[in-house]
Amino acid sequence: MDTNKKLVAEKAVEEIKDGMTVGLGSGSTVYWMLQALGERVKDGLEIVGIPTSQKTEKLAKELGIPLADFSSVDGIDLAIDGADEVDPHLNLLKGGGGSLVREKIVDILAKRLIIIVDETKVVDYLGTFPLPVEVVPFGWETTSKRIAEYGCLPRRREQNGEAFISDNGNYILDCDFESIEKPAELHENLKMLVGVVETGLFINMADVVMVGHAGMVDVLTKA
Numbered sequence: 001m002d003t004n005k006k007l008v009a010e011k012a013v014e015e016i017k018d019g020m021t022v023g024l025g026s027g028s029t030v031y032w033m034l035q036a037l038g039e040r041v042k043d044g045l046e047i048v049g050i051p052t053s054q055k056t057e058k059l060a061k062e063l064g065i066p067l068a069d070f071s072s073v074d075g076i077d078l079a080i081d082g083a084d085e086v087d088p089h090l091n092l093l094k095g096g097g098g099s100l101v102r103e104k105i106v107d108i109l110a111k112r113l114i115i116i117v118d119e120t121k122v123v124d125y126l127g128t129f130p131l132p133v134e135v136v137p138f139g140w141e142t143t144s145k146r147i148a149e150y151g152c153l154p155r156r157r158e159q160n161g162e163a164f165i166s167d168n169g170n171y172i173l174d175c176d177f178e179s180i181e182k183p184a185e186l187h188e189n190l191k192m193l194v195g196v197v198e199t200g201l202f203i204n205m206a207d208v209v210m211v212g213h214a215g216m217v218d219v220l221t222k223a
């Protein structure tokens with residue numbers, strides 16, 4: 001399975017050119033993207049990266065990928081990120097690793113967003129993968145009940161028997177909807193709830209989705 005992740009990651013890195021400011025996504029597919037980008041940087045490619053998580057920041061530094069101070073960049077030329085699910089309209093469900101807020105802040109600024117996935121992530125409807133929603137810890141039980149009114153079963157994410165804490169110091173609620181028929185509407189409704197920081201629904205953001213399968217890469221673009 002990692003063969004397809006590596007393949008698609010390497011294909012996406014071909015899109016990075018000298019002088020670019022590049023949004024660096026998060027996750028196990030992005031891990032391979034960083035490895036390939038690290039090699040190109042060693043060979044002389046001149047770029048700066050904006051990481052979307054502490055994990056990505058750490059790995060990028062280890063690989064010698066120069067990072068920019070986010071507050072000092074004018075814009076992002078290209079972002080490359082993973083996803084947990086992709087629908088036929090290229091809407092995304094993200095946040096399986098808990099990095100959805102920083103990812104959305106960086107990805108939305110990018111002039112071009114390329115998503116890299118293997119074929120297991122391509123679905124007809126989002127929602128089989130529980131939707132991650134980042135919430136403020138204060139009053140999270142109340143926020144969770146209000147989210148549940150939209151037809152899901154939210155569970156607070158745990159790690160090693162404790163609440164998982166995002167890079168922003170918040171909780172993640174994994175919300176089991178089974179199938180999300182109107183992702184844009186659901187995202188807007190959830191965002192209206194006080195206590196909700198962000199949802200893992202990335203609507204109309206991806207320009208290109210590269211899908212690795214059976215040793216090949218399919219390139220899906222917005223219709």
Ligand SMILES: O=C[C@H](O)[C@H](O)[C@H](O)COP(=O)(O)O
Nearest residue numbers: 027028029095096097098099
């Ligand atoms: O929070 C994590 C991110 O949204 C990841 O990009 C997403 O979970 C996909 O990760 P992976 O490539 O490991 O499946």
